[in-house]
Amino acid sequence: xxxxxxxxxxxxxxxxxxxTIIRIAVSQICRxxxxxxxxxxxxxxxxxxxxxxxxxxxxSAVSSANAxxxxxxxxxxxxxxxxxxxxxxxxxGACNLHKDYDPLLSSGAFADLxxxxxxxxxIPFARPISHLSSSDSSVPVVPCNIIQRExxxxxxxxxxxxxxxxxxxxxxxxxxxxxxxLKRRKYELWGDAVSPEANDDFSTMDAGERRVQTKNGKQMGxxxxxxxxxxxxxxxxRWKELxxxxxxxxxxxxxSDSENGSPLFGLMSENGNWKREFxxxxxxx
Amino acid sequence: MNYHxxxxxxxxxxxxxxxxxxxxxxxxxxxxLASLMEYTPTIPDELVEHYLxxxxxxxxxxxxxxxxxxxxxxxxxxxxxxxxxxxxxRQASVVKDKRDKQQKDxxxxxxxxDLSKAxxxxxxxxxxxxxxxxxxxxxxxxxxxxx
Numbered sequence: 001x002x003x004x005x006x007x008x009x010x011x012x013x014x015x016x017x018x019x020t021i022i023r024i025a026v027s028q029i030c031r032x033x034x035x036x037x038x039x040x041x042x043x044x045x046x047x048x049x050x051x052x053x054x055x056x057x058x059x060s061a062v063s064s065a066n067a068x069x070x071x072x073x074x075x076x077x078x079x080x081x082x083x084x085x086x087x088x089x090x091x092x093g094a095c096n097l098h099k100d101y102d103p104l105l106s107s108g109a110f111a112d113l114x115x116x117x118x119x120x121x122x123i124p125f126a127r128p129i130s131h132l133s134s135s136d137s138s139v140p141v142v143p144c145n146i147i148q149r150e151x152x153x154x155x156x157x158x159x160x161x162x163x164x165x166x167x168x169x170x171x172x173x174x175x176x177x178x179x180x181x182l183k184r185r186k187y188e189l190w191g192d193a194v195s196p197e198a199n200d201d202f203s204t205m206d207a208g209e210r211r212v213q214t215k216n217g218k219q220m221g222x223x224x225x226x227x228x229x230x231x232x233x234x235x236x237x238r239w240k241e242l243x244x245x246x247x248x249x250x251x252x253x254x255x256s257d258s259e260n261g262s263p264l265f266g267l268m269s270e271n272g273n274w275k276r277e278f279x280x281x282x283x284x285x
Numbered sequence: 286m287n288y289h290x291x292x293x294x295x296x297x298x299x300x301x302x303x304x305x306x307x308x309x310x311x312x313x314x315x316x317x318l319a320s321l322m323e324y325t326p327t328i329p330d331e332l333v334e335h336y337l338x339x340x341x342x343x344x345x346x347x348x349x350x351x352x353x354x355x356x357x358x359x360x361x362x363x364x365x366x367x368x369x370x371x372x373x374x375r376q377a378s379v380v381k382d383k384r385d386k387q388q389k390d391x392x393x394x395x396x397x398x399d400l401s402k403a404x405x406x407x408x409x410x411x412x413x414x415x416x417x418x419x420x421x422x423x424x425x426x427x428x429x430x431x432x
Contacts, residue, residue: 018332025327026361030395033365038395045400045411046361053357054333058340072344075314078352085360088408113352114317116359123327123358 023047025125032123057081071160082109318348326354333357367403368395375399 026046030038060081065073083097092108326333330347333354337344344350372393401411 018335021332022328025329025332025358028327029358029361030365033362034369034393035365035395036393039397042395042397042400045397046364049364049404049409050328050357050361051336053360054328054336054353055340057353057356058337058342062341073342073349074344075318075349075352078349082356089406113356113359114313116362117317117320117324117355120362122325124325125327125329 019047019051021125022050026050028123028125032121053085057085060084079107079110082113083107085109086112318352321348321351321355324351324355326351327358328354330354364400364403364407365395367406368399369393371399371402372396 023043027038027043030043030046057078058081061073061077064077064080065071068077083091083094086109087094091112093111094108097107330350333350337350337353372395397411397413401413404411
């Protein structure tokens with residue numbers, strides 16, 4: 001028997017993957033009860049129910065363990081959780097649960113479970129499962145190595161119930177340079193990215209094709225600039241404060257020194273687009 | 286192991302003379318947990334661990350994981366068997382000519398109607414919204430409409 005719309009592709013999303021597996025298991029259980037087919041919406045409903053049932057058992061077991069000062073639930077917590085869940089339908093012996101002389105493990109819910117295991121046939125899962133934690137999943141998985149923790153390989157000051165530290169390769173500095181690492185991740189330093197050629201506001205190429213180079217002819221390394229302010233200048237013109245201490249070194253030999261005004265002055269007087277006042281370069285809007 | 290520690294505490298607290306009963310229960314529990322290792326639940330262990338991990342349940346003991354898996358399997362089986370009884374009751378009540386009844390017996394389909402009736406006793410409310418249909422026969426006989 002197959003449900004009417006069963007998907008065959010393996011989904012890489014962990015939630016879809018696990019719900020698909022539960023769907024197969026639920027359809028197997030329904031088949032063993034006696035059904036020949038199932039509506040897809042009913043199957044989705046039962047899958048969701050089974051998931052919620054699992055999680056609510058876990059949640060109530062954990063809460064009763066935490067209430068008893070423990071971090072790991074044991075069988076008594078689980079039996080308590082069963083009793084809580086089955087109290088809706090009711091089970092035999094529910095009235096005697098919390099009396100002193102009746103031990104917890106003789107509750108009717110648990111006895112029903114024992115009887116179920118003994119009487120029902122085994123239904124192994126139908127399909128082979130690939131390893132659940134795939135490396136290309138987009139959801140980060142919290143590493144959980146309880147067994148390794150208990151064997152004492154981790155330092156003793158960390159409590160057992162905390163998740164593991166991330167892999168040491170994520171925080172240990174490797175031998176590569178900072179820039180190499182950034183290049184590997186396709187980032188670049190911000191000073192490299194904000195070049196005068198990239199942004200028109202800060203461009204000096206407005207006056208012509210002047211390449212921005214350093215004194216030695218290499219590409220520009222870093223820029224310092226201020227936020228542009230619009231200022232009303234003489235003759236009603238408006239000037240936009242461009243930058244201070246701009247390192248310009250073009251073919252005409254301008255320097256980046258703001259005190260040395262004459263080359264820049266020469267630059268500005270060429271086309272009238274630039275103005276230099278009190279060490280700040282303005283560009284005509 | 287936590288089980289044994291709690292067991293000792295429980296023994297110290299209860300001073301009744303029903304110690305033999307407790308020993309029987311403990312022996313039964315131990316046997317049951319051992320038998321769980323031979324019984325393979327339908328829901329795989331990894332999946333149960335995944336969902337229990339989402340609720341904060343961390344336990345290295347496999348038997349407890351199997352216990353939870355078996356409990357969920359029992360729950361789903363109970364719901365399904367209740368729905369089966371509803372379905373059979375519906376088929377018994379619908380009295381048509383013999384040919385139709387035999388056809389329905391062979392095709393037992395778990396529908397949303399039966400499931401919602403079965404789940405109502407478990408406190409899960411799955412009711413479809415009422416709607417106005419074109420003809421009176423719409424939605425009456427879901428066994429002949431396979432979706």
